[in-house]
Amino acid sequence: MDASERLRTASWRYWAMSTIFYVVTGIAVTVIISEPTRSLPSAQLGVCIVLFAALGFYISGYKKELRNCERMVALGCEPIRTWPNDPFGIRYLLDTAKHVKANTLLQQRVQLFKDMGHTFSHRLFPETDITITTDEPENVKAILSTKFDDWAIPPGRIQGFLPVLGRHSIFNVNGPEWQHSRAMLRPAFIRNQISDLECIDRHISKLIAHIPKDGSRFDLQAMFAMLAIDTISDFMFGQSTDILGSAPDTSLKFGTYFDRSIEKIAYRSRLGWMTQLLPDAELKEYTHFMTSYIAKYIAEVKSKGSKSALADDKNKYVFLEELIKSGEPDNVIRDQILSIFVAGRDTTTSVLTYLFFELSRHPEAVGKIQEEIQDLGVADPSWEQLRNMKYLNLAVKEALRLNPPVATNAREAVRDTVLPTGGGPDGKSPVFAPKGTKCRYQPWTMQRREDIYGSDAAEFRPERWEDLRVTHEYVPFNAGPRICIGQQFALTQLALVTFRLLQSFRTIERKDDRPPLQKLGVNTSMLHGCWVIMIPV
Numbered sequence: 001m002d003a004s005e006r007l008r009t010a011s012w013r014y015w016a017m018s019t020i021f022y023v024v025t026g027i028a029v030t031v032i033i034s035e036p037t038r039s040l041p042s043a044q045l046g047v048c049i050v051l052f053a054a055l056g057f058y059i060s061g062y063k064k065e066l067r068n069c070e071r072m073v074a075l076g077c078e079p080i081r082t083w084p085n086d087p088f089g090i091r092y093l094l095d096t097a098k099h100v101k102a103n104t105l106l107q108q109r110v111q112l113f114k115d116m117g118h119t120f121s122h123r124l125f126p127e128t129d130i131t132i133t134t135d136e137p138e139n140v141k142a143i144l145s146t147k148f149d150d151w152a153i154p155p156g157r158i159q160g161f162l163p164v165l166g167r168h169s170i171f172n173v174n175g176p177e178w179q180h181s182r183a184m185l186r187p188a189f190i191r192n193q194i195s196d197l198e199c200i201d202r203h204i205s206k207l208i209a210h211i212p213k214d215g216s217r218f219d220l221q222a223m224f225a226m227l228a229i230d231t232i233s234d235f236m237f238g239q240s241t242d243i244l245g246s247a248p249d250t251s252l253k254f255g256t257y258f259d260r261s262i263e264k265i266a267y268r269s270r271l272g273w274m275t276q277l278l279p280d281a282e283l284k285e286y287t288h289f290m291t292s293y294i295a296k297y298i299a300e301v302k303s304k305g306s307k308s309a310l311a312d313d314k315n316k317y318v319f320l321e322e323l324i325k326s327g328e329p330d331n332v333i334r335d336q337i338l339s340i341f342v343a344g345r346d347t348t349t350s351v352l353t354y355l356f357f358e359l360s361r362h363p364e365a366v367g368k369i370q371e372e373i374q375d376l377g378v379a380d381p382s383w384e385q386l387r388n389m390k391y392l393n394l395a396v397k398e399a400l401r402l403n404p405p406v407a408t409n410a411r412e413a414v415r416d417t418v419l420p421t422g423g424g425p426d427g428k429s430p431v432f433a434p435k436g437t438k439c440r441y442q443p444w445t446m447q448r449r450e451d452i453y454g455s456d457a458a459e460f461r462p463e464r465w466e467d468l469r470v471t472h473e474y475v476p477f478n479a480g481p482r483i484c485i486g487q488q489f490a491l492t493q494l495a496l497v498t499f500r501l502l503q504s505f506r507t508i509e510r511k512d513d514r515p516p517l518q519k520l521g522v523n524t525s526m527l528h529g530c531w532v533i534m535i536p537v
């Protein structure tokens with residue numbers, strides 16, 4: 001059915017239902033006026049009221065549909081393919097829940113796009129507005145860049161993140177509030193800090209010290225998680241949680257509570273507004289502890305007031321000090337600091353784990369990076385040297401392609417808007433997205449599309465990037481105004497960890513027979529960890 005036929009049907013349905021409504025109302029009014037003394041038994045009256053309410057509800061739905069069809073035709077859009085036989089989105093919800101439970105959701109989405117095309121619509125219980133799901137680069141470009149102002153972070157995600165990140169978090173705000181947050185954080189991500197390799201290196205040395213040298217098997221994912229929290233806390237406060245070193249009890253507790261909170265917010269953001277019905281005393285306790293932990297650092301910097309009050313090295317750049325200079329109140333600073341922990345910890349862990357999982361299966365790639373390290377001829381690379389290591393950076397890029405840690409993401413239309421593609425029988429016409437439409441876009445499946453990356457799209461092959469040019473087909477850090485603000489810091493960390501580990505270890509071998517399933521939380525992780533043995537040089 002094309003757009004004009006859809007409009008005709010919507011118009012016919014609306015007028016037919018309205019006519020029935022008015023005729024029934026007219027008859028009821030006539031009966032009441034002509035027999036004012038007659039009263040209906042209360043059961044019959046109740047049934048009449050329910051029928052009236054249901055009819056009214058349907059008519060308002062048809063009116064909305066008619067209006068949307070008129071807008072669709074006026075804007076030159078065509079109808080979008082719809083997930084069938086699921087008017088309330090209960091089947092879609094159950095299907096999603098089944099695959100989340102089995103940790104097969106990402107693979108299932110690849111199949112779903114094959115069956116439904118790269119853009120389709122569906123309901124998702126209990127949401128009343130429609131959801132569009134897409135892995136089409138043109139649509140991703142519209143949402144993130146060219147029509148940025150038409151799309152916002154959906155309330156469901158905000159509700160889910162709120163109890164931990166707070167209402168000032170850069171992840172929980174839209175419009176001018178978001179611009180304010182971004183402007184506040186941007187100056188703290190200055191180049192000389194992100195290129196401060198010494199800070200990152202200190203924690204990598206501790207990681208290397210922890211790796212068994214006798215060929216025993218260990219879980220790299222768990223190690224990378226400790227490395228990431230130690231590094232990000234050092235970057236934030238000038239003092240590390242030091243979980244890989246001699247962490248005090250409060251740091252260990254912070255690490256544990258942090259992990260548990262992230263799991264809970266992943267679950268809560270899936271439930272959206274329903275989380276308001278679920279008070280969670282444990283989450284309250286975790287958040288209380290974490291915010292006090294951060295508040296202690298804020299108070300310390302403020303009371304000492306001197307440059308690098310927290311760091312041993314007085315010349316060291318400390319992110320928190322830069323943030324305090326913004327003059328924002330403590331609760332705003334605290335929300336942003338916790339957000340950066342969330343933004344930077346599990347994403348980095350996820351990419352490192354996936355990269356080393358692939359390296360453990362691709363000794364030829366390990367060999368090429370090691371050759372590059374040898375050719376460089378220096379033991380301690382500078383930031384520029386690291387960034388110029390071609391194959392090493394291509395391997396990181398390829399890991400980010402196959403495993404973007406933010407595997408799926410969502411926005412909500414804040415006004416009527418158009419997605420460039422996905423409508424009509426061939427799925428190539430523009431699609432109308434009325435205000436309130438959710439759009440779920442999927443970097444994980446998009447970055448594995450065979451029509452973009454070739455028939456070996458599912459393979460780890462860093463060489464593909466030597467002559468491949470893409471834009472919104474590759475968005476592990478997002479794109480447009482809301483692109484990841486920590487991208488350069490993350491890339492530096494990823495490159496340096498890879499450099500150091502392949503400089504210190506000759507081989508990495510996977511030691512796990514279980515299928516390598518990816519678990520979907522706020523970020524992806526490997527369900528069973530990444531069990532390997534590493535042999536020193």
Ligand code: HEM
Nearest residue numbers: 170343344347348351405406476477478482484485486490
């Ligand atoms: C490989 C590692 C990383 C990946 C793949 C990654 C990915 C992303 C993505 C996809 C977003 C967009 C989220 C959205 O708008 O829905 C984002 C935002 C953000 N990231 Fe990262 N990130 C990484 C590391 C980091 C690090 C290390 C930091 C900080 C030290 C950081 C700080 C942020 C912040 C503050 C935002 C919010 C930006 C905004 O809304 O304007 N990220 N990141």
